[in-house]
């Protein structure tokens with residue numbers, strides 16, 4: 511049995527752990543849309559633009575969703591949290607038209623929840639995720655974990671943006687390898703480019719306010735990827 | 746907790762290099778035991794869902810009871826370091842078809858060092874075949890040395906590939922310190938009966954609480970000579986170095 515977390519570690523520690531590729535949530539089967547993009551013909555020399563594009567679009571949807579889920583899961587009882595998280599989940603789903611992407615995110619959410627139930631059992635946010643009638647998306651579960659773990663909202667936003675960029679960078683080294691120092695630099699640049707948006711997103715509290723800055727082309731790529739069999743990453 | 750003891754099956758991992766006959770062995774076990782046991786199968790695919798499709802089309806089990814897990818570019822990670830997706834798949838299967846007696850989990854075909862975490866499987870079979878060469882068993886590795894059962898598969902091919910099965914089996918037993926080795930061919934009914942009996946013995950031992958999951962380890966345990974006479978130890982991870990004073994005492998991993 512894993513140790514239940516009682517004394518609260520600093521946000522900086524939590525965010526390092528949650529951003530670490532070694533986090534046991536099954537993240538290694540994902541490429542943040544990079545494999546679908548390359549398979550659809552996006553040139554490998556455009557990956558930095560792809561990273562920037564995601565940081566300004568889908569990452570903000572994900573980060574906003576996680577922040578509002580965290581807000582909803584913070585002080586309340588399991589019942590009110592359940593209704594709140596369901597509303598956040600619908601807001602996220604409305605901003606994620608690709609069914610394939612929604613499924614992938616929800617299966618990843620199950621991986622996060624498996625960890626969450628073991629490390630923060632009994633927290634209303636975690637309990638509400640476990641009791642949801644169907645699996646919740648990764649940003650919603652991550653928001654509940656942030657509430658349970660006492661991770662501050664700005665760190666959560668940066669975590670989501672960084673994790674997405676780093677997932678692309680790591681997948682690139684498998685799909686179209688280059689000097690690994692290069693994508694590492696891209697990750698920092700992409701995060702830097704949107705850092706001025708972090709405070710505003712961290713302040714969101716209502717599902718309606720979650721950014722609706724989707725990227726339709728990646729949705730389409732994800733749909734066709736879900737129908738292929740010769741793939742290395744799920745999405 | 747999703748894991749309740751009432752629906753917990755015996756989880757049996759099947760590992761081994763690419764093409765040695767893991768899927769076929771699962772089909773053989775299903776054929777031999779699906780009348781008397783409630784079975785489920787999880788395949789770990791690297792690039793396709795070919796294994797799951799092969800098993801479904803073999804008609805040895807209700808296709809719904811055969812599920813494929815995608816392992817990304819890291820088949821060994823999915824069975825050892827981050828077993829999350831496999832655990833979720835096993836728990837789903839155990840819930841959807843409660844009660845299952847045995848869930849067979851096929852690893853993606855990998856190299857000789859890939860073994861299952863004991864947190865994912867209760868026991869594991871490591872599969873070699875004669876076509877890979879008679880020397881492989883002697884080369885050892887964690888799966889060969891310490892899986893619960895080592896299968897030397899496709900013995901029917903031995904005459905065509907110039908392998909002497911009794912020698913290969915003897916080498917394997919030596920590499921395993923006498924641990925169990927089974928020479929198998931799907932065309933040899935006696936060997937299939939032995940495999941069937943082994944699974945039933947394991948299940949009985951598991952149910953009676955006698956069987957304790959073992960980690961074959963990522964490396965072979967090995968001897969370090971030192972001034973106190975040395976100590977046998979196993980390594981907790983596969984990629985580290987350590988120094989040994991004295992040139993005659995160094996070894997490489």
Ligand SMILES: Nc1nc2c(ncn2[C@@H]2O[C@H](COP(=O)(O)OP(=O)(O)OP(=O)(O)O)[C@@H](O)[C@H]2O)c(=O)[nH]1
Pocket residue numbers: 762763764765766767768769770796853854855898899900901902929930931932
């Ligand atoms: N002659 C002979 N061939 C066998 C036997 N068992 C399996 N094969 C053949 O060996 C090949 C590989 O078998 P699989 O069961 O797909 O092997 P695998 O280990 O699951 O392969 P991967 O999942 O790709 O690593 C197939 O062509 C099988 O028909 C056997 O007992 N005798």
Ligand SMILES: [Mg+2]
Pocket residue numbers: 767768769796851
């Ligand atoms: Mg196979």
